[in-house]
Amino acid sequence: MQDWNAFAEQWNEQFLDALEDNMEAQAQFVESWSETVGEVSEDAEFSDGVEGYARAYETWMNASQQMVDRMNDQLEGEDVDIEEFRDIWLNTANEAFKDVMSTTAFARMTGETVGDVLEMQQQADEAAQETLRSLGFATQDDVVEIGDRLVELERRQHDVEQKLDRVLEHLDEQ
Numbered sequence: 202m203q204d205w206n207a208f209a210e211q212w213n214e215q216f217l218d219a220l221e222d223n224m225e226a227q228a229q230f231v232e233s234w235s236e237t238v239g240e241v242s243e244d245a246e247f248s249d250g251v252e253g254y255a256r257a258y259e260t261w262m263n264a265s266q267q268m269v270d271r272m273n274d275q276l277e278g279e280d281v282d283i284e285e286f287r288d289i290w291l292n293t294a295n296e297a298f299k300d301v302m303s304t305t306a307f308a309r310m311t312g313e314t315v316g317d318v319l320e321m322q323q324q325a326d327e328a329a330q331e332t333l334r335s336l337g338f339a340t341q342d343d344v345v346e347i348g349d350r351l352v353e354l355e356r357r358q359h360d361v362e363q364k365l366d367r368v369l370e371h372l373d374e375q
């Protein structure tokens with residue numbers, strides 16, 4: 202009996218820890234989503250964003266219910282693998298993420314973020330090029346320009362060689 206009490210206590214602690222982690226994840230999700238929704242200006246995007254959040258929230262609530270049901274099954278003597286609890290949370294996180302990712306608000310936010318990152322990368326590249334140039338090193342632009350010039354010289358040389366071959370052929374014929 203003492204072993205059972207220790208086992209049940211361990212399961213209860215694990216369940217409460219998992220439930221606490223879930224609540225923290227939900228709180229972080231709600232906070233992040235609220236910030237995103239606050240940035241959305243168009244009514245259609247706002248509505249779509251709220252619907253996506255609602256679907257994600259419902260997904261988390263269903264997972265919480267599944268956890269309670271499986272914990273009750275465990276307490277009633279059913280053999281429930283601990284990995285099943287982990288799988289519930291992993292699958293729920295995936296589903297909730299899909300619920301949010303499919304919204305226009307998320308797409309707009311992602312597009313803006315990618316645009317900002319690309320702009321910052323371009324500024325960093327320009328600063329690096331300018332620093333290399335001021336130190337007297339060849340920059341990527343310089344190397345590309347030299348490569349372009351070499352290709353053009355090869356093309357011209359090839360044209361001159363073809364013309365020379367035609368002249369030589371013409372002279373040989375006479």
